[in-house]
Amino acid sequence: MNVLVINAGSSSLKYQLLNTETREVFTKGNCERIGIDGSFIGYTVRGGEKQKLEVALPDHKTAIKHVFQLLEEAGFDQSKIEGIGHRVVQGGWYFPESKVVTDETLGWVREVAPLAPLHNYAEADVIEICRDMFPSIGNVIVADTSFHYNIPEKAHRYALPRDVVDKLHIRKYGAHGTSHRYIWKTTKELLGDDVHKLVSCHLGSGASLSAIQDGHDMDTTMGLTPLDGLIMGTRCGTIDPATVCYLVREGGYTIDEVDTMMNKQSGILAISGVSSDTRDVEERAQKGDAHCQMALDMFFYRTSQLIAEMAQSMHGFDTMAFSAGIGENSDTFRSAICKELAWFGVKIDEEKNSVRSDDPRVISTEDSKIKVLVVPTNEELMIALDVQELLSK
Known part of the structure; x- marks a missing residue:
């Protein structure tokens, strides 16, 4: 499957288009300084030399449009992309595992955004932009916190009043879960x-x-x-x-x-x-x-x-x-x-x-x-x- 992976930050947007069967990375890049003067996109195609496109990026929607334009120039039009995966920093209490994007799951990303305001709001905006611009492509939310969600309660609970903890969903959520999951997977493949x-x-x-x-x-x-x-x-x-x-x-x-x-x-x-x-x-x-x-x-x-x-x-x-x-x-x-x-x-x-x-x-x-x-x-x-x-x- 050809999948476009998007990692949106408050003023940046990383992307990578790869094939899950061959593991080939067709193109990848980073939109920098979104909403700031001096914005640009650094990108590579099929492992070639890194290129730089100096272009105005007033918002994430403009950045996404440029990403898809660069994909087309690299020989990949919309019809060849079979799915879009979105890294979300904070999944809160809603994402013990990855989920397909729906109106409900997108709403959850915004609901838990106060736990990661610099990231989640931007990520939710980009998910919405992708759905609007490319309604035929399915989107998936992969939360960095999911891997840690089921750690034992003795490890994730804080010693604060129970009513406060429960009301405000205070607990250890962790981060980098997608990376830790990959590290386990690769280590297991190597050492058995x-x-x-x-x-x-x-x-x-x-x-x-x-x-x-x-x-x-x-x-x-x-x-x-x-x-x-x-x-x-x-x-x-x-x-x-x-x-x-x-x-x-x-x-x-x-x-x-x-x-x-x-x-x-x-x-x-x-x-x-x-x-x-x-x-x-x-x-x-x-x-x-x-x-x-x-x-x-x-x-x-x-x-x-x-x-x-x-x-x-x-x-x-x-x-x-x-x-x-x-x-x-x-x-x-x-x-x-x-x-x-x-x-x-x-x-x-x-x-x-x-x-x-x-x-x-x-x-x-x-x-x-x-x-x-x-x-x-x-x-x-x-x-x-x-x-x-x-x-x-």
């Missing part, structure tokens, strides 16, 4: 019966861990929102919740200012004082910048600490897999995190660890008690496979 308890490490500018036991999610590090858990590029991760109250009372900050601070001005950026990009921070640390080195040390410490927490939720683990921008590309980060976990019996082969490849691979030593893998994630494929499964019915 040798993997039962996996700690999946999606480490990028946004980062989360997932404890997956025989395909079932047991716990994850992100919470009600993607702010919880690991230290990230610009997010602070887990801190004492009273910090918010203190900043408001004693610092004079508004709730919105604290929200912006913790989501966009914290994390690696705040600790290093240099950048949210770990490559920049690593380069400066190697030149002796103490703040950058502290940012790295805190990231390694916190990540290894939460890997142990994920292992506890499964009463042990036999495998861990690194993925996403940092996890796939930084041998330094993988090595440092594994050294923190040496007391668990984690050992990696530094020669294997230094290899750059787009293929999933084992990097642990033969005598390591925990198998360690690098698994390049492919959320678009997982979304496309869900589209195929639901629309073929």
Whole structure:
């Protein structure tokens, strides 16, 4: 099936057209700065050179029109697209699994949008645009939270008054579920019966861990929102919740200012004082910048600490897999995190660890008690496979 996968943000729109049987990616791209001056579309066709189209993108509808125009120029008209899959960041209490788009399910995306306002509203708008422009093509919602929805209640419930929790649907929802699901699927295909308890490490500018036991999610590090858990590029991760109250009372900050601070001005950026990009921070640390080195040390410490927490939720683990921008590309980060976990019996082969490849691979030593893998994630494929499964019915 030829499936168009769309990932809409507040001012961006990523897309990829692929075939679920051959796994061929025909074309992919990213519409940037939607509604902002200097908008453009970066795209590639059949793995060719990346091209850039500077074009006004006042809104998502205009962006979608340009996407379909680029698809036609690449040789794919509307009739060749058999389904559209939409990544939705927050599925709330309505999406324990992916669902076909109807008036009702689209309404649910908007209803839970207060949990992810920068993403869900834009995603709902794009779904509506696709339905209006191409009514003959089926659409499917794939929520990032679905994979985590059925984690045990002891893991997802917060110790707040029950009436408040139930009324406002407060619980751990997690994120990156589509990626964690792919990481489990690929690890299982690679190791077979040798993997039962996996700690999946999606480490990028946004980062989360997932404890997956025989395909079932047991716990994850992100919470009600993607702010919880690991230290990230610009997010602070887990801190004492009273910090918010203190900043408001004693610092004079508004709730919105604290929200912006913790989501966009914290994390690696705040600790290093240099950048949210770990490559920049690593380069400066190697030149002796103490703040950058502290940012790295805190990231390694916190990540290894939460890997142990994920292992506890499964009463042990036999495998861990690194993925996403940092996890796939930084041998330094993988090595440092594994050294923190040496007391668990984690050992990696530094020669294997230094290899750059787009293929999933084992990097642990033969005598390591925990198998360690690098698994390049492919959320678009997982979304496309869900589209195929639901629309073929």
